[in-house]
Amino acid sequence: TRVKKQKQHRKALKFYTACFGFREPFQILCDGTLVHYLVGNGITPNTALENSLGATVELFTTRCILSELKNHGSPEALEAAKNLCTDAQCGHETQKSAEDCITEVIGQNIAQNFFVATQDGDLRGSLRKIPRVPLISALGKELFLGKPSSSQRQFAKSSEEERLHITDLEAQIINTNVESKDKVRKRKRAKGPNPLSVLKKKKKPVVTNDKKLNNDEGSVKRKRIRRRRKTSQKDVVEGIHQ
Numbered sequence: 001t002r003v004k005k006q007k008q009h010r011k012a013l014k015f016y017t018a019c020f021g022f023r024e025p026f027q028i029l030c031d032g033t034l035v036h037y038l039v040g041n042g043i044t045p046n047t048a049l050e051n052s053l054g055a056t057v058e059l060f061t062t063r064c065i066l067s068e069l070k071n072h073g074s075p076e077a078l079e080a081a082k083n084l085c086t087d088a089q090c091g092h093e094t095q096k097s098a099e100d101c102i103t104e105v106i107g108q109n110i111a112q113n114f115f116v117a118t119q120d121g122d123l124r125g126s127l128r129k130i131p132r133v134p135l136i137s138a139l140g141k142e143l144f145l146g147k148p149s150s151s152q153r154q155f156a157k158s159s160e161e162e163r164l165h166i167t168d169l170e171a172q173i174i175n176t177n178v179e180s181k182d183k184v185r186k187r188k189r190a191k192g193p194n195p196l197s198v199l200k201k202k203k204k205p206v207v208t209n210d211k212k213l214n215n216d217e218g219s220v221k222r223k224r225i226r227r228r229r230k231t232s233q234k235d236v237v238e239g240i241h242q
Contacts, residue, residue: 009053009145012134016148020132022113025056028136029105030085031098032069033119035061036077037138046084049117049136052143060114061085064092064101088114099123106133117143131155 016022028049038045049057061081069078090096090105099122106114106127116127117136127133128149135146 025058027058028115029060031118032065034117035081039077039080059085060088062088062090064096067095
Protein backbone atom coordinates (compact mmCIF):
# COMPACT_ATOMS: atom_id res chain seq x y z
CA THR A 1 0.00 0.00 0.00
CA ARG A 2 0.95 3.65 -0.35
CA VAL A 3 1.20 4.18 3.42
CA LYS A 4 3.48 1.17 3.77
CA LYS A 5 5.69 2.43 0.94
CA GLN A 6 6.00 5.89 2.50
CA LYS A 7 6.89 4.35 5.85
CA GLN A 8 9.57 2.22 4.16
CA HIS A 9 10.97 5.27 2.37
CA ARG A 10 11.14 7.33 5.59
CA LYS A 11 12.97 4.51 7.33
CA ALA A 12 15.48 4.16 4.48
CA LEU A 13 16.04 7.92 4.26
CA LYS A 14 16.66 8.05 8.01
CA PHE A 15 19.33 5.37 7.61
CA TYR A 16 21.12 7.19 4.77
CA THR A 17 20.98 10.59 6.47
CA ALA A 18 22.20 9.25 9.82
CA CYS A 19 24.89 6.89 8.53
CA PHE A 20 26.12 8.57 5.33
CA GLY A 21 25.25 12.24 5.76
CA PHE A 22 22.62 12.62 3.01
CA ARG A 23 20.85 16.00 3.20
CA GLU A 24 18.04 17.78 1.39
CA PRO A 25 17.75 18.59 -1.39
CA PHE A 26 18.61 14.99 -2.25
CA GLN A 27 20.77 14.72 -5.37
CA ILE A 28 19.57 12.02 -7.76
CA LEU A 29 21.62 10.82 -10.70
CA CYS A 30 19.20 9.59 -13.37
CA ASP A 31 20.19 7.32 -16.23
CA GLY A 32 18.53 7.18 -19.64
CA THR A 33 16.46 4.08 -18.89
CA LEU A 34 14.60 5.78 -16.02
CA VAL A 35 13.98 9.06 -17.88
CA HIS A 36 12.76 7.13 -20.93
CA TYR A 37 10.42 5.02 -18.77
CA LEU A 38 8.91 7.99 -16.92
CA VAL A 39 8.38 10.09 -20.05
CA GLY A 40 6.85 7.09 -21.87
CA ASN A 41 4.33 6.67 -19.02
CA GLY A 42 3.48 10.36 -18.83
CA ILE A 43 5.25 10.85 -15.50
CA THR A 44 7.21 14.03 -14.71
CA PRO A 45 10.52 12.82 -13.23
CA ASN A 46 11.19 15.54 -10.63
CA THR A 47 7.59 15.65 -9.37
CA ALA A 48 7.38 11.87 -9.14
CA LEU A 49 10.68 11.65 -7.22
CA GLU A 50 9.72 14.40 -4.77
CA ASN A 51 6.36 12.73 -4.10
CA SER A 52 8.00 9.36 -3.64
CA LEU A 53 10.69 10.54 -1.19
CA GLY A 54 8.60 13.22 0.48
CA ALA A 55 11.49 15.66 0.11
CA THR A 56 12.98 18.17 -2.29
CA VAL A 57 15.31 16.76 -4.95
CA GLU A 58 17.82 17.86 -7.57
CA LEU A 59 18.16 15.75 -10.71
CA PHE A 60 21.48 15.11 -12.41
CA THR A 61 22.66 13.29 -15.50
CA THR A 62 25.88 13.07 -17.54
CA ARG A 63 26.92 13.78 -21.12
CA CYS A 64 27.44 10.07 -21.65
CA ILE A 65 23.84 9.36 -20.65
CA LEU A 66 22.54 12.14 -22.92
CA SER A 67 24.55 10.71 -25.80
CA GLU A 68 23.10 7.27 -25.09
CA LEU A 69 19.54 8.67 -25.22
CA LYS A 70 20.32 10.42 -28.50
CA ASN A 71 21.72 7.23 -30.02
CA HIS A 72 18.66 5.24 -28.94
CA GLY A 73 16.40 7.64 -30.81
CA SER A 74 14.31 8.95 -27.92
CA PRO A 75 13.94 12.71 -28.56
CA GLU A 76 11.28 13.22 -25.87
CA ALA A 77 13.36 11.53 -23.20
CA LEU A 78 16.46 13.41 -24.37
CA GLU A 79 14.64 16.76 -24.18
CA ALA A 80 13.27 15.94 -20.70
CA ALA A 81 16.73 14.98 -19.45
CA LYS A 82 18.23 18.21 -20.81
CA ASN A 83 15.53 20.38 -19.26
CA LEU A 84 15.20 18.68 -15.87
CA CYS A 85 18.70 17.46 -15.09
CA THR A 86 21.95 19.23 -14.23
CA ASP A 87 25.17 18.03 -15.81
CA ALA A 88 27.14 15.97 -13.29
CA GLN A 89 30.32 16.62 -15.35
CA CYS A 90 31.67 13.16 -15.88
CA GLY A 91 34.62 14.57 -17.83
CA HIS A 92 34.64 11.73 -20.38
CA GLU A 93 35.84 12.93 -23.78
CA THR A 94 34.61 9.78 -25.46
CA GLN A 95 31.24 8.26 -24.64
CA LYS A 96 31.17 5.49 -22.06
CA SER A 97 28.36 3.16 -21.09
CA ALA A 98 25.91 4.43 -18.48
CA GLU A 99 27.17 1.83 -16.00
CA ASP A 100 30.84 2.83 -16.33
CA CYS A 101 30.04 6.54 -16.41
CA ILE A 102 27.82 6.52 -13.33
CA THR A 103 30.23 4.31 -11.38
CA GLU A 104 33.10 6.70 -12.06
CA VAL A 105 31.05 9.81 -11.26
CA ILE A 106 29.99 8.35 -7.91
CA GLY A 107 33.57 7.40 -7.11
CA GLN A 108 34.86 10.90 -7.98
CA ASN A 109 32.06 12.81 -6.21
CA ILE A 110 31.48 10.61 -3.20
CA ALA A 111 31.09 13.70 -1.01
CA GLN A 112 27.98 14.71 -2.98
CA ASN A 113 26.04 11.61 -1.90
CA PHE A 114 24.17 10.71 -5.06
CA PHE A 115 21.06 8.58 -5.23
CA VAL A 116 20.95 6.63 -8.49
CA ALA A 117 17.64 6.20 -10.33
CA THR A 118 17.70 3.51 -13.01
CA GLN A 119 15.63 0.78 -14.64
CA ASP A 120 18.72 -1.18 -15.64
CA GLY A 121 18.87 -4.38 -13.57
CA ASP A 122 22.56 -4.98 -14.33
CA LEU A 123 23.45 -1.45 -13.24
CA ARG A 124 21.51 -1.85 -9.99
CA GLY A 125 23.33 -5.12 -9.33
CA SER A 126 26.77 -3.54 -9.73
CA LEU A 127 25.86 -0.45 -7.68
CA ARG A 128 24.66 -2.56 -4.75
CA LYS A 129 28.31 -3.39 -4.17
CA ILE A 130 28.97 0.29 -3.40
CA PRO A 131 27.79 0.90 0.18
CA ARG A 132 26.97 4.60 -0.09
CA VAL A 133 24.57 4.44 -3.06
CA PRO A 134 20.79 4.34 -2.51
CA LEU A 135 18.92 2.98 -5.53
CA ILE A 136 15.60 4.15 -6.98
CA SER A 137 13.54 2.33 -9.60
CA ALA A 138 10.04 2.54 -11.06
CA LEU A 139 7.25 -0.01 -11.02
CA GLY A 140 4.07 0.90 -12.85
CA LYS A 141 3.58 4.57 -12.12
CA GLU A 142 5.26 4.44 -8.73
CA LEU A 143 8.88 5.07 -7.79
CA PHE A 144 10.51 3.00 -5.06
CA LEU A 145 13.56 3.60 -2.92
CA GLY A 146 15.31 0.31 -2.25
CA LYS A 147 15.86 -0.89 1.32
CA PRO A 148 19.43 -0.62 2.66
CA SER A 149 21.21 -3.86 1.85
CA SER A 150 23.00 -6.01 4.41
CA SER A 151 26.37 -4.88 3.03
CA GLN A 152 25.36 -1.24 3.47
CA ARG A 153 24.29 -1.85 7.06
CA GLN A 154 27.52 -3.69 7.82
CA PHE A 155 29.57 -0.90 6.24
CA ALA A 156 27.74 1.72 8.31
CA LYS A 157 28.31 -0.30 11.48
CA SER A 158 32.02 -0.77 10.75
CA SER A 159 32.43 2.93 9.95
CA GLU A 160 30.81 3.92 13.24
CA GLU A 161 33.00 1.54 15.23
CA GLU A 162 36.11 2.82 13.46
CA ARG A 163 35.11 6.40 14.16
CA LEU A 164 34.64 5.70 17.87
CA HIS A 165 37.81 3.59 18.19
CA ILE A 166 40.92 5.31 19.53
CA THR A 167 44.08 4.37 17.69
CA ASP A 168 47.24 3.34 19.52
CA LEU A 169 48.94 6.61 18.52
CA GLU A 170 46.03 8.70 19.85
CA ALA A 171 46.05 6.74 23.12
CA GLN A 172 49.81 7.29 23.47
CA ILE A 173 49.41 11.05 22.92
CA ILE A 174 46.64 11.22 25.52
CA ASN A 175 48.70 9.31 28.10
CA THR A 176 51.73 11.55 27.47
CA ASN A 177 49.66 14.69 28.01
CA VAL A 178 48.21 13.30 31.25
CA GLU A 179 51.65 12.37 32.61
CA SER A 180 53.09 15.79 31.80
CA LYS A 181 50.21 17.52 33.59
CA ASP A 182 50.74 15.32 36.65
CA LYS A 183 54.42 16.28 36.80
CA VAL A 184 53.60 19.97 36.64
CA ARG A 185 51.11 19.58 39.46
CA LYS A 186 53.70 17.79 41.67
CA ARG A 187 56.22 20.63 41.23
CA LYS A 188 53.83 23.24 42.55
CA ARG A 189 54.23 23.99 46.25
CA ALA A 190 51.23 23.80 48.44
CA LYS A 191 50.11 27.26 49.47
CA GLY A 192 48.73 28.11 52.89
CA PRO A 193 45.17 29.13 53.38
CA ASN A 194 44.10 32.62 52.43
CA PRO A 195 44.13 34.71 55.65
CA LEU A 196 41.05 36.56 54.49
CA SER A 197 39.17 33.32 54.18
CA VAL A 198 40.08 32.19 57.70
CA LEU A 199 37.58 33.50 60.24
CA LYS A 200 38.62 34.23 63.81
CA LYS A 201 37.04 32.11 66.48
CA LYS A 202 34.35 33.95 68.32
CA LYS A 203 34.49 33.94 72.13
CA LYS A 204 31.61 32.14 73.71
CA PRO A 205 29.54 34.48 75.89
CA VAL A 206 29.51 33.69 79.62
CA VAL A 207 26.09 32.49 80.49
CA THR A 208 24.96 33.57 83.94
CA ASN A 209 22.03 32.18 85.74
CA ASP A 210 20.21 35.39 86.59
CA LYS A 211 17.63 33.53 88.61
CA LYS A 212 20.25 31.96 90.82
CA LEU A 213 22.01 35.26 91.21
CA ASN A 214 18.82 36.98 92.33
CA ASN A 215 18.10 34.22 94.83
CA ASP A 216 21.56 34.52 96.30
CA GLU A 217 21.20 38.26 96.66
CA GLY A 218 17.80 37.86 98.33
CA SER A 219 19.10 35.40 100.90
CA VAL A 220 21.98 37.60 102.08
CA LYS A 221 20.91 40.32 104.49
CA ARG A 222 22.34 43.65 103.91
CA LYS A 223 24.38 44.91 106.91
CA ARG A 224 23.63 48.35 108.19
CA ILE A 225 26.71 50.44 108.37
CA ARG A 226 26.70 52.87 111.26
CA ARG A 227 28.77 55.92 110.90
CA ARG A 228 30.31 57.19 114.09
CA ARG A 229 30.34 60.90 114.51
CA LYS A 230 33.69 62.33 115.43
CA THR A 231 33.66 64.59 118.46
CA SER A 232 35.47 67.83 118.12
CA GLN A 233 37.20 69.85 120.82
CA LYS A 234 34.34 72.34 120.81
CA ASP A 235 31.86 69.70 121.66
CA VAL A 236 33.98 68.50 124.61
CA VAL A 237 34.19 71.95 126.09
CA GLU A 238 30.48 72.55 125.72
CA GLY A 239 29.77 69.27 127.47
CA ILE A 240 31.86 70.23 130.48
CA HIS A 241 30.02 73.46 131.04
CA GLN A 242 26.63 71.82 130.92
